[in-house]
Amino acid sequence: MYRAPIRELRFVLDELLGAAALSAYPALAEYSSETAESILGEAARFAQEVLEPLNQSGDREGARWTPGGVVTPPGFAAAYGQFVEAGWPQLGGDSKYGGQPVPQVLGTAVREMWGAANLAFKLCPMLTQGAIEAIDLCGSTAQKELFLPKMVRGEWTGTMDLTEPQAGSDLAQIRTRAVPDGENFRLFGQKIFITWGDHDCAANIIHMVLARIEGAPPGTKGVSLFIVPKVLVNADGTLGERNELRCVSIEHKLGIHASPTCMLAFGETRGALGYLIGTPNHGLEYMFVMMNAARLSVGVEGYAVAERAFQRAAEWARNRVQGKPPATPASGSAAILAHPDVKRMLLTMKSCIQAMRALALYAALELDIAEHDPDAERRQHAQARVNLLIPIVKGWCTELGNELAGTGVQIHGGMGYIEETGAAQYVRDLRITTIYEGTTGIQANDLIGRKLGRDRGAAMSALILEMRAQLDALEGGDAVMRAIKHTAVEAVDALRDATAAILEAFSAGQERALAVGVPYLNLCGFVIGGWLLAKSAALAVGRRAGAEREFYEAKLVTARFYAQQVLPRSLALARIVQSGAASVTESDAALI
16 A cells, blocks of 8 residues: 655655755745645545555556546546545645645655556646646736636646657647638647646536647747647636537557557547647746646656555565575574565665655755745746756656666566566556656757757756755764764766866767767766755754664665665766766767
8 A cells, every 4th residue: 555655755855855944935925834744644645545545556447548538447537526526626726716725846856656556647737737837927817717717726627738759759740720710710730748638527628739830930930839628618607618629539459458548639620729829939937837748747747656666566575575685594484574685675766766755855845936036146046946847756756766766566576576466556657657758768858958058057057065064064974973963965077077078079079969868867866866955964063863763763774775786887887987988979860
């Protein structure tokens, strides 16, 4: 059974990040540690009692296509009804539309639990949230008033419709047409890989569709964004007739079987009625509003499912008696948890999950500061930090999450390869996270080309200086704490030198820099995670004499392991960044 890591979440929110300080912002004045604890507790109950029991059955049953529409696995529609009735879609929403304002950092912590308990279910509200943000930031007043109240309450869901058969990551290839029809447009075309593009859980689905207005410029400069409801909405907000779009099939996937991945056909006769968002030919920049929100959320999925895989693996290791560990008496036996290598694997999972969680919640906290701080310079600094961190969160957390899910299978041994144990599902479900919302290579290109290239590394340099200064300021502690600090400092210095190498390569031509882009992105993740775990260890040193001695001792154990067995990866990655590009750029593609 999934056990939501409430104490771990509260440690990061309250102790590591000091999120309670957000209550100083008028818009977040009602936030407090007590409020967070209450919301996390209720979210944990819902995740454990409603969502988790549907995870394996949803995987077995899968979503089904029918001529009348997609049917979700048994229990999903009822669970979504409970989700709406409990008010969870409203968490973090604008109060103008019925939302409950809370900090992004708290909402991110809650979404970890949805993803860990049932990733296939979690994808539906995630995409709805992205559609809400795009309409709220880029839509007209009339569009906001017509669509947002029902979407914020969860009565209607939302999607993002980008991909076409010939246009995957290259959105310049989009062919879906938008033909003017009075003040609105009629859309004709086909979209594929649309997550939750059709289902039986809500009365309406609001599709956010990229299309090209007839006569628009070629390439990405000619792409516009449209609101295309599954069911047309009358002026008074009631539902009218079906729009001319339908789900023609759903994909048969490696994982997330309960999440319908749809092929949608728009406009087989008159055309699907669509409402232009903002100005023509700016659709891609509007869509990136949704994309950035989704990338943070997908990064959370990486460690959320890894957390569930860790819990299952740890339970198995405590109960599976096999072999004879070195310290076992001659006549005795012990659970495999006593084997040194099994301990190593579990500590790898636990320490990496804690590092990823700290990084993602830190990025979410900076989002709150960027939105609410009264000082313009502070907002700008926080936004630059967010922009820098988002591709790292998305890329590193999903890549590492996949690795850890595989480690969970390894701990189970041969039984991990058997579907009945449940360990394999996490591997299958997580595999997509490194691909959708932009592959890891695309995240690395974004990190280097847009984030480092545009400001010549200013935002990264500021982060490196801040990490170094905070690590230097850590005082006290025993030999273990000093070793943790030393290793973290060594890693930050390696990142500094690798960043200089990337910037030098970029100035000479993007190819060399991009050839080591993914190693650089992963280097950033491991180093920032090490910085945050070192800070966590320093906090634990001062608090392990109290009532929660075991909790804080465990913090030191995981931070020490991360420093000694995980963080040294950063030194190898830094070497790759500094000297590995030529092995790619000078290779003849014909010889691969």
